[in-house]
Amino acid sequence: MTGPRRDTRGIVDPRALLSRVRFRRREPAAPLRPYLEHYWLIDWDLAEPYAAHVVPHPSVNLVFQRYGGRTEFGEVAGVGPQLSAHKLEGAGRVCGVQFRPGGFRPFAPSRPVSAWTGRNVAHTEVFPGTGDAPAAVLGPDDEDARVAALDAFLLAAGPRPDPQADLAMELVERLRTDRTVGRVAGFARDAGLSVRALQRLFAAYVGVGPKWVILRYRFHEALERAGSEREIDWAGLAAELGYSDQAHLVRDFTATIGVPPTACPR
Structure with missing residues (x-):
């Protein structure tokens, strides 16, 4: 840190x-x-x-x-x-x-x-x-x-030492910093875990599932960019953040915030 x-x-x-x-x-x-x-x-x-x-x-x-x-x-x-x-x-x-x-x-x-x-x-x-x-x-x-x-x-x-907590923190940090992670199955495999074991670890130590974490970190970046940049290539940003297309990013943004990204204050 x-x-x-x-x-x-x-x-x-x-x-x-x-x-x-x-x-x-x-x-x-x-x-x-x-x-x-x-x-x-x-x-x-x-x-x-x-x-x-x-x-x-x-x-x-x-x-x-x-x-x-x-x-x-x-x-x-x-x-x-x-x-x-x-x-x-x-x-x-x-x-x-x-x-x-x-x-x-x-x-x-x-x-x-x-x-x-x-x-x-x-x-x-x-x-x-x-x-x-x-x-x-x-x-x-x-x-x-x-x-x-x-x-x-x-x-x-506390805190009380817990190797599983250390593992959970390490894996979430990878999700936060590595934009290439898109699918939970591949991420679990790279971590040496089954999908079910990864989901159990996240439920016990993070509180939400790994897919939720991936989407939330993508969304945070989209929100920050929407509020700070005057000209944004939304299709390019969607691809950069791992969305399948611009429509999925706009839909996710609007459902979470209540307004489309173009309506965010700058």
């Missing part, structure tokens, strides 16, 4: 969001880095409500939040299958942990990660006896102190 990534993949209209909130990514303590993508910190003070839309990564998130007049609370957000909307209003603060796909299970080994997919549950359901954690994480005004509180929480929770 070379530090938190700097892209805006997954955020619909990132310019609009980043003009309204203060958003940062921070690196966790060294023992946690193999399991975490990064910490993400958001603060805002808005005169008018704003709805942020995100196409989730194939990652579990641990999120501590304070906004909308609510007291501090924490939740574990499993992999989100669909576009999610987050209403921001007034003043608020969020301190989040994005686990690497496959990296959450070592902290919560009692259940497969698929048990959390599509669900948001109180953090105490996954990490019993940590009811005071939201106040400890969100309370400090000093950003470094918040990061230190996240480090302390996660180091106390």
Whole structure:
């Protein structure tokens, strides 16, 4: 890991969001880095409500939040299958942990990660006896102190060494970076696994299947390109991302976001 990534993949209209909130990514303590993508910190003070839309990564998130007049609370957000909307209003603060796909299970080994997919549950359901954690994480005004509180929480929770988690993280990273991977059967064969064994591994450690992960990473790139480039060769991009044709890319994009790629803000 070379530090938190700097892209805006997954955020619909990132310019609009980043003009309204203060958003940062921070690196966790060294023992946690193999399991975490990064910490993400958001603060805002808005005169008018704003709805942020995100196409989730194939990652579990641990999120501590304070906004909308609510007291501090924490939740574990499993992999989100669909576009999610987050209403921001007034003043608020969020301190989040994005686990690497496959990296959450070592902290919560009692259940497969698929048990959390599509669900948001109180953090105490996954990490019993940590009811005071939201106040400890969100309370400090000093950003470094918040990061230190996240480090302390996660180091106390684990992680527990798990070779299967290591394998899952390695395989998902290959799906993220290798655009030539198109078919699950070939990917499983290259990994020395049967398709069924690969699917079981992903259900237990990632929360979604390998085909879903392939499509989601393709979609994230298409979304980022749609929001940042003025002139896009959609047929060429579809071929580049492994779609069978432009129509499949446009259909996938429209079904996920609700508008065709040409309607995305730039």
